[in-house]
Amino acid sequence: MTLAERWLKGAYQDSRWLWPLRPLGALYQRVMARREAAYRRGAKSAWQAPVPVIVVGNITLGGTGKSPLVAWLGRWLVDKGWSPGIVTRGYGGESGRYPLHVTARTDPAHSGDEPVMLAQQTGLPVVADPDRPRGVKALVDAGCDIILSDDGLQHLALGRDIELVVIDGKRGLGNRRCLPAGPLRESPERLLRVDAVIANGTLERTLDLDRPVSITPMRLQPVSWRRLSDAERFPLAPLPFSLPILGVAGIGNPQRFFATLSDLGVKGEMQPLADHQSFSAETFTAAHGRPVVMTAKDAVKCLDIAPPDSWVLEVEAVLPLDFEHWLTAKLSALS
Structure with a gap:
């Protein structure tokens, strides 16, 4: 087991060896909360696309099932008469030339693996770009009338109309602490400010939030x-x-x-x-x-x-x- 794998396992099980990192986790949580608040009150500006934007993301590290949900949404939107496009960061890709229009034949060394997979599974226009607004502009120019932002919850420079968060039903929020003391990218209370929380599999751990939140079940x-x-x-x-x-x-x-x-x-x-x-x-x-x-x-x-x-x-x-x-x-x- 690598150190990264050991850390992720410990973060979901609240291993004692991670406890000394709690002050850093608390600091990270405050920084992320202030950043989100700055966007909410307009101190930092987000670019709003001329078409609806649906963000699919999570607040934890490790796979939760975001990409299968994006693929499902793409097919569903096509059935409803929309012309969706998918924007993604393209993690692991080294194109150097953005925005990168990804097809089923694109070399994943350039785009990352998930964009190619989504292009293969959906047949939809897919653009990889660390600059999400720039990527969305390319999709709109290509004729897309609605955008799916894969793993885009924390990319607040892109305005959004709907936020969907996917959590792993079995692992939940782990030890409920932010990086590097736990698996969270943001405070658990961020779930209270999204449009829908989707649990991949049966939710086995309580979310323990300040108020109840409705959970939509999803299975793969x-x-x-x-x-x-x-x-x-x-x-x-x-x-x-x-x-x-x-x-x-x-x-x-x-x-x-x-x-x-x-x-x-x-x-x-x-x-x-x-x-x-x-x-x-x-x-x-x-x-x-x-x-x-x-x-x-x-x-x-x-x-x-x-x-x-x-x-x-x-x-x-x-x-x-x-x-x-x-x-x-x-x-x-x-x-």
């Missing part, structure tokens, strides 16, 4: 297996590969992916990797001829280096009909 549903070499899809059962397998996951919460594999009857050696980790052929040496199973986010980096018998588990977000009605009403109120 496996939908198919995809063979990496030729993108052919297969049903979940029977398994299209033999057991045992080597499972690899370079995502924020690899154990959630491995638990899903277990639920599907997939057994073998599970190899957790760092979030956004770079892959090489050496990553798969532990396969020893066994099939390799990975996430869609990892797959965009592995097409040319993974063994021939490599597979991707495709998942989609599932949300209640009540959320769709609520979102329809929110968007109607903006027009």
